[in-house]
Amino acid sequence: MSSLEEVRTEIQQIDRDIVGLIKKRTELADKVLESKIKAGLPISDENQNKVVLERAVDNAIDFNLDTNPVKSIFQILIEMSIERQQELSGKGKFP
Template sequence: MSLDHVRNEIAKVDRDIIALIAKRQELAKRVAAIKIREGIAIHDGRQSQKVLVSVFDRAVESKIDPVAVQKIFEILITMSEERQRECSGDGNLP
């Protein structure tokens, strides 16, 4: 297998990751609609912590750096909350 072939495979994985992030952002819009309807705050520290613990455990099981994975998911959670704020009309307010 050539270097170019492996790099092409990595590029495909990168495209898949971006597509999944876009899907996660679309789901964040749905979450926002539910939270608005039910009067729930955008930031849910318990849910965020639950996600971070879960991805840490999955990373350990997958034998990849769990701290790095948590950092990635911290960014994804922030992106999700920002999208929810946009949908609720709060802009990027904390």
């Protein structure tokens, strides 16, 4: 196997790991919704979203990554979590 093929194989595994972590993160939306319902909180929490984005930017800086794409990725992850919570609560876009 060439060096390029080896690197691509490693990237393929990392991509799979990333998707697995996204799944795990999205599944935690179930527990988050349960806690929000008990506390009488709305699904979307702008303050918490801000905390998550700030943490993502801080982590990007720690890893010497461009903060803008990392922040964009986490905005998508937040949207996925909100949509999942809305679906579970019966308020989602999908039946």
